[in-house]
Amino acid sequence: MMLIYGEPIGSVQPFQQFDTSWEQCYSDCYDTDNCLIAYYYESQCEFYKFGTLSIKKLSSSVGKLMGIKRYFPEDSCPSKLINDTDIWSISGLVYQNIIEETSESTWNLTYIISKCANDSKLFQRSSDIFLCLGLIAFPDSKPCQDHTQAVSYCKDNNWTSITSPANGEEMTYFQKDECPSGLLSSDDIWINDEMGHELSIINSSSSTFTFIYSSWKCDNETGIFRRDTVFVCIGVRPFPSNATCQDYDAAVSLCESDGWSMITLPMNKEELDYLIDEKEKITTAVRYDTYLVWVDGLNGVFDDPTHGGYNKTLICNPTTECAYIGHTVCDGFSPAQ
Numbered sequence: 001m002m003l004i005y006g007e008p009i010g011s012v013q014p015f016q017q018f019d020t021s022w023e024q025c026y027s028d029c030y031d032t033d034n035c036l037i038a039y040y041y042e043s044q045c046e047f048y049k050f051g052t053l054s055i056k057k058l059s060s061s062v063g064k065l066m067g068i069k070r071y072f073p074e075d076s077c078p079s080k081l082i083n084d085t086d087i088w089s090i091s092g093l094v095y096q097n098i099i100e101e102t103s104e105s106t107w108n109l110t111y112i113i114s115k116c117a118n119d120s121k122l123f124q125r126s127s128d129i130f131l132c133l134g135l136i137a138f139p140d141s142k143p144c145q146d147h148t149q150a151v152s153y154c155k156d157n158n159w160t161s162i163t164s165p166a167n168g169e170e171m172t173y174f175q176k177d178e179c180p181s182g183l184l185s186s187d188d189i190w191i192n193d194e195m196g197h198e199l200s201i202i203n204s205s206s207s208t209f210t211f212i213y214s215s216w217k218c219d220n221e222t223g224i225f226r227r228d229t230v231f232v233c234i235g236v237r238p239f240p241s242n243a244t245c246q247d248y249d250a251a252v253s254l255c256e257s258d259g260w261s262m263i264t265l266p267m268n269k270e271e272l273d274y275l276i277d278e279k280e281k282i283t284t285a286v287r288y289d290t291y292l293v294w295v296d297g298l299n300g301v302f303d304d305p306t307h308g309g310y311n312k313t314l315i316c317n318p319t320t321e322c323a324y325i326g327h328t329v330c331d332g333f334s335p336a337q
Helices: 022-031 147-156 168-176 248-257 269-286
Strands: 002-009 016-019 035-041 044-049 052-057 065-068 084-090 093-101 106-115 120-126 129-134 186-192 195-203 209-217 223-227 230-234
Touching (some): 002 035, 022 035, 022 044, 022 065, 035 052, 035 106, 120 168, 129 168, 147 186, 168 209, 195 223, 223 269, 230 269
Antiparallel strands (some): 002 052, 002 065, 035 044, 035 065, 052 106, 084 093, 120 129, 195 209, 223 230
C-alpha cells in the first residue's frame, strides 16, 4: 500500500464504510481483493473498488489520508505518487493500474483487467510486456502460403502481429497446442530484428505435429540476409595496411584466414547497398580516396553456391563483369572474369 494525503473526488461511491483506526483501515483494504483505495478521515474508513477514480491532493494539516494498493516487482515503494503504470498477471488475467497527474492538485487512477481469447494463452516477456499467443491455420483452400501472407492473415484475423517463440515455455506451448484442422507440414524462414528464424511443422502422424524452431544471429561486423532457403552473414574486410594491393587469390585467402566460410558477391540490390555502406565505413576509417572490393568469381568459377552467379546489373560495367563493387568505372582494373 502507498500512503498519501488526499481524498477521492467525483461521483464514485465507496462500497464499504466503517469506524476504525487508520492503520486498520489500510491494512483491511490490503487484505480485501476488490479494494483499490482506503480513504480515512475522522475515524471513518471507506473502501473504493478497482476502476476509474480521481484523487485531490491535500496537505497533512487537513488530516485526510489515503492508502492506494500498488504492485511493485521489487520490494520497494516510491516516496511520492508519480505518473506510473503498475502491471501484473494473476491466474491468466493482466491487471493495469494507470496513475496520471491531471493537474497540480489532482490525480486520476484507471484500473484495467485484460484476458486473452480462448484460442490463445497469456505469456510475459518482460516486467511490463504481456502478450497472447496462439496458432491459426490457413484455410483449406489456401494451405500453402509464404511468410508475407502469414503476416497478412494474422492481421486479417484480428491478431496484432505474427511472432515466434521467445523462450522454452512458449515453444512448449506451440508444440502442445491443439493444432487446427487442415494444418500441413511446412517450413518457413524469415528475418526479424536482425536475426534469422526458421519454423518447421512436421505432420508426424494423423494426430501429431512436431514443431522445430531455430534462430541465427550474425556477429556485429556482418549483416544477415536470406538467399532462398538459407541465411548468410556478409560483410567487407580490408587487407592489412602493409598489403593493400592484392589479387583475387589473396582475397579468397584473406576471407578464409579471417574465419569466414568463403568469399561471396551481392545477390541483389539490398545486399549490394549493404556492402557499399560497409565499404564506405572502411574507406572513411583508413582515409583512402578509393577502396575497391574483391567479390566471388574467377574465370567463371565461383566459391559460393548460394548467390547464383554474376548479376550484371549490380557489378559495375556489365560488359566487364569485373570483381569490384561500388565503383562506377571498372575498365581500368583487371576483372576476375
